[in-house]
Amino acid sequence: MPAAPKLEPNRRRSLSDPFERVMQPPEDETMNERERRLQAEAHAKKVSDGIDEMIRQERKERMKKKEVKVLLLGQSESGKSTTLKRDATGDDAPDDAESVASLIISSNGNPRSYAVPNYERYASRLAPLTRLEERLSRQLSSPDEDEPTHTDPAYASASASSVSLAPTSPASMASEVSVHTHSNWKKVFSFGGRPKGGDTNELVGWWEDPDDPCHVLYACAPAMMELWRDKTVRWILDQKRIRLEESSGFYLDEIDRITAKKYIPTDEDVLKARLKTLGVIEHSFMLSHGLVRGVEWKIYDVGGARSQRQAWAPYFEDVNAIIFLAPISAFDQALAEDPRVNRLEDSLLLWKSVVSNKLLANVNIVLFLNKCDLLKAKLESGIQLNQHLFSYGDRPNDYESVRKYFYNKFGLMHQNHTPNRDRELYIHFTSVTDTRRTHTIINNVRDIILKANLKDIQLI
Numbered sequence: 001m002p003a004a005p006k007l008e009p010n011r012r013r014s015l016s017d018p019f020e021r022v023m024q025p026p027e028d029e030t031m032n033e034r035e036r037r038l039q040a041e042a043h044a045k046k047v048s049d050g051i052d053e054m055i056r057q058e059r060k061e062r063m064k065k066k067e068v069k070v071l072l073l074g075q076s077e078s079g080k081s082t083t084l085k086r087d088a089t090g091d092d093a094p095d096d097a098e099s100v101a102s103l104i105i106s107s108n109g110n111p112r113s114y115a116v117p118n119y120e121r122y123a124s125r126l127a128p129l130t131r132l133e134e135r136l137s138r139q140l141s142s143p144d145e146d147e148p149t150h151t152d153p154a155y156a157s158a159s160a161s162s163v164s165l166a167p168t169s170p171a172s173m174a175s176e177v178s179v180h181t182h183s184n185w186k187k188v189f190s191f192g193g194r195p196k197g198g199d200t201n202e203l204v205g206w207w208e209d210p211d212d213p214c215h216v217l218y219a220c221a222p223a224m225m226e227l228w229r230d231k232t233v234r235w236i237l238d239q240k241r242i243r244l245e246e247s248s249g250f251y252l253d254e255i256d257r258i259t260a261k262k263y264i265p266t267d268e269d270v271l272k273a274r275l276k277t278l279g280v281i282e283h284s285f286m287l288s289h290g291l292v293r294g295v296e297w298k299i300y301d302v303g304g305a306r307s308q309r310q311a312w313a314p315y316f317e318d319v320n321a322i323i324f325l326a327p328i329s330a331f332d333q334a335l336a337e338d339p340r341v342n343r344l345e346d347s348l349l350l351w352k353s354v355v356s357n358k359l360l361a362n363v364n365i366v367l368f369l370n371k372c373d374l375l376k377a378k379l380e381s382g383i384q385l386n387q388h389l390f391s392y393g394d395r396p397n398d399y400e401s402v403r404k405y406f407y408n409k410f411g412l413m414h415q416n417h418t419p420n421r422d423r424e425l426y427i428h429f430t431s432v433t434d435t436r437r438t439h440t441i442i443n444n445v446r447d448i449i450l451k452a453n454l455k456d457i458q459l460i
């Protein structure tokens with residue numbers, strides 16, 4: 001057997017661990033320098049061991065607790081809170097489901113800017129509603145809120161005046177009154193310890209209180225119905241491309257039922273209510289059945305408006321999964337925060353920044369291409385996607401082709417920008433206000449997230 005070739009000492013060193021060479025002490029090191037170096041190395045090792053131990057403990061704690069953290073992301077009005085409510089109103093509803101809700105009263109459009117026949121009559125018949133809205137805004141808000149809680153007339157008229165100019169639908173630009181989760185509104189609804197009914201645990205007799213909003217709603221119901229059914233009003237809304245079916249339309253179709261004096265909201269009413277989120281709301285619950293029992297789910301519902309997005313980053317560090325919602329019906333709408341920005345474009349940019357984020361490289365991502373019901377209705381009513389999205393070109397304007405296009409566009413964006421080529425992306429077409437269909441999707445998503453994190457969870 002031929003003898004192994006003899007290596008030069010420095011050659012041998014370079015063949016060993018590449019880091020070893022960097023770690024070697026300088027050859028001309030003095031005794032004092034050596035002492036200082038060893039002390040510094042010992043200190044660095046202590047710090048590093050401490051960090052390792054902290055991470056091990058945190059991980060152990062989380063595994064012991066069997067905790068899965070999910071972050072709901074997406075622009076404002078993309079359907080994050082509705083998805084959360086969907087989870088909360090299902091079979092596995094946590095007891096305190098309603099305690100996480102913030103409240104929003106939305107006043108869409110400004111009737112003064114349209115030439116509605118008999119407008120003066122409508123205006124005077126509906127004046128009590130405006131006063132009621134002002135009273136409720138005052139009662140529900142607290143003075144230290146960081147976002148406006150009252151209808152801002154300057155903003156309302158600015159968005160109304162842009163109606164005739166903007167190529168996008170102004171429905172989302174209407175002023176909103178939002179109420180912070182932690183503000184006054186819970187006190188207002190505590191009803192001062194009024195008696196509750198035996199079977200249903202509902203408050204008894206609220207309709208006998210002359211100050212209760214139900215009286216104003218009941219009295220104004222005929223005028224609201226006439227206005228909503230007025231053919232000229234519908235025509236003007238159509239001309240101005242104001243699509244109330246995307247916001248308050250559901251309630252306007254149900255005025256009769258909703259203004260009845262003893263009205264109690266159904267699950268669907270609650271799902272369709274607009275609840276603008278301010279800040280980040282943590283919502284936790286356990287499932288009593290399913291793939292892995294006893295897992296604690298922590299869902300973080302964030303505010304999606306631009307002013308709210310800086311609050312997202314701290315939640316990126318230890319999240320297990322993200323559900324990102326992109327409302328694909330919004331291709332012809334502008335952002336409420338900035339009427340110059342198309343909502344679909346904003347969604348795509350936001351998606352890009354999430355999928356390319358290095359902190360999130362190992363986080364499972366589920367994408368909900370949401371509001372498919374509205375997308376379908378929009379296309380069927382003749383609205384052309386390529387008028388708003390030039391890159392769509394002369395592809396067919398039907399629902400199947402359009403949704404496939406969006407699927408590819410969002411999918412490609414992930415493929416091209418993810419820092420983790422092994423990450424699988426799960427994409428669902430959703431209409432999260434559709435209770436029946438969403439139920440199955442949400443169960444699937446839970447299973448996907450659990451399976452992906454199962455290894456951690458079972459390493460107890």
Ligand SMILES: Nc1nc2c(ncn2[C@@H]2O[C@H](COP(=O)(O)OP(=O)(O)OP(=O)(O)O)[C@@H](O)[C@H]2O)c(=O)[nH]1
Pocket residue numbers: 074075076077078079080081082083246247271272273274275276277278302303304305370371372373374430431432433434
């Ligand atoms: N038709 C229809 N309406 C939807 C759908 N998803 C959400 N909505 C409605 O859209 C509105 C906005 O939904 P939210 O869940 O409040 O939106 P969000 O993403 O939480 O918004 P922010 O809290 O402002 O970030 C609500 O009125 C919902 O009822 C959908 O798939 N179809």
Ligand SMILES: [Mg+2]
Pocket residue numbers: 080081082275276277301302303304
């Ligand atoms: Mg929300």
